[in-house]
Amino acid sequence: MKLSRVLLPSAIVGALLLTGCTTGGGTTQDASGADCLASGAASDAIAVKGDVGVDLELTNKLPLKADKLERTVLTEGKGKVIEDGQTVDVALSLFNGKSGEPLQQQPTAPMAYAKGTMLDWANEAFRCAVPGQQVALTASFNEMYDGVEPEQMSVADMTKEDAVVVVMEFGEISKTQAEPGTLEPGDLLKKAEGKEQAAPKDFPAVKLDADGKPEITMPEGVEAPTELSVATLIEGDGAVVEPGDRVYVHYRGVIWRTGEEFDSSWKRGAPVPFRTNEVIPGFTKALEGQKVGSQVISVVPAEDGGYGALKLEEMGHKPDDVMVFVLDILGAVSPE
Structure with missing residues (x-):
């Protein structure tokens, strides 16, 4: 995706x-x-x-x-x-x-x-x-x-x-900012690591396997939110991600309504590099200001930080579906 x-x-x-x-x-x-x-x-x-x-x-x-x-x-x-x-x-x-x-x-x-x-x-x-x-x-x-x-x-x-x-x-x-440098696989963390944080009430539950891959479960009886919501699940101790940084992220995305996975870098076997200003606002707001090593959950309605209703339909979802992403920040490089 x-x-x-x-x-x-x-x-x-x-x-x-x-x-x-x-x-x-x-x-x-x-x-x-x-x-x-x-x-x-x-x-x-x-x-x-x-x-x-x-x-x-x-x-x-x-x-x-x-x-x-x-x-x-x-x-x-x-x-x-x-x-x-x-x-x-x-x-x-x-x-x-x-x-x-x-x-x-x-x-x-x-x-x-x-x-x-x-x-x-x-x-x-x-x-x-x-x-x-x-x-x-x-x-x-x-x-x-x-x-x-x-x-x-x-x-x-x-x-x-x-x-x-x-x-x-x-x-x-x-x-226009200068282009950030790149990191080699050996420079990256394997998964989020740091101090665990309790998720806010009514957020999806996240359980990690031995490799750090998240399983995401929606809260029972709770309707999907209509506003973008972000929370830190693990607070890392690395460098702070600044606007425009190139970040290396492992992420998994599911649909709130069904719990179905629609995208996962974990499934592909490698984290994804991108700049924080090149992605949907639901990603940008989840990453900027966080520390490398952190794990963040971002609950993204279509029209508040997401892809919009038209794009969701193109992707095979309902126009008002809410996406849930869990992101591990494994590395970051700032523009020189």
């Missing part, structure tokens, strides 16, 4: 892996002085309600007809335009322009801008981004994803001529 916060279909993931001077709304140029992508009849027609990346809905007339790529600013931002090498917090909603159905809702997550690493439509959105700005982009599926069939992105109800609508909302822009 890929733990990336970038929860877009695989063909988009590689593209969104982005420039300027302004002190107010009305941004018309990127950091290099090039004009921003022009708006048009299709992008100007976009109207939305709700929160971008969470429950955004299209409210404009459908079906939308769009061919060439267009960009319209729905809400003006304020501040300096993003520059190459910076990172911006961004939420994204992707829609079928024919039916209005959401194809993806991606909650706010930091994303780095690096020229030449994106599809054209993503670059056009990012290169003129300023904090607080909300933009809509429209084009045909074929224009946005040249050479890709809709079926390859699990949108079989679309044709290549149908319109795609992307709405993005940009937040804080910051300097």
Whole structure:
């Protein structure tokens, strides 16, 4: 299971892996002085309600007809335009322009801008981004994803001529951190080790086998929570995990409703390395501030720290399922 916060279909993931001077709304140029992508009849027609990346809905007339790529600013931002090498917090909603159905809702997550690493439509959105700005982009599926069939992105109800609508909302822009180093297997702990802590009332029970692999049992008669909940089960004595660190984690994930395991690094036989800002918030909040050697349990509702209802359904779960993760922090490396 890929733990990336970038929860877009695989063909988009590689593209969104982005420039300027302004002190107010009305941004018309990127950091290099090039004009921003022009708006048009299709992008100007976009109207939305709700929160971008969470429950955004299209409210404009459908079906939308769009061919060439267009960009319209729905809400003006304020501040300096993003520059190459910076990172911006961004939420994204992707829609079928024919039916209005959401194809993806991606909650706010930091994303780095690096020229030449994106599809054209993503670059056009990012290169003129300023904090607080909300933009809509429209084009045909074929224009946005040249050479890709809709079926390859699990949108079989679309044709290549149908319109795609992307709405993005940009937040804080910051300097991109340096890339952390890596650790060798011999540098890692084998399992969590330290002082055991009692879990809060109504949390799942965790029992470890001889190797440290957790068995997770839901509390009887207790409904799954609706808010993200995190608790330390074992407090290690290693270095504190800082934002942006590369961590090495053994984890097991189960569904609260069924107790069924859906993912496990223990099952694969090796811990997983990732940066704390590259994963779902339910992981980020469980790891940052903890010490290496700790074991943490994170109870993650779909819409509070999780993958969102749409992604859960794509994964074969119910849209309101709650995920339970037990994570062992076996090593961490900070950016230099």
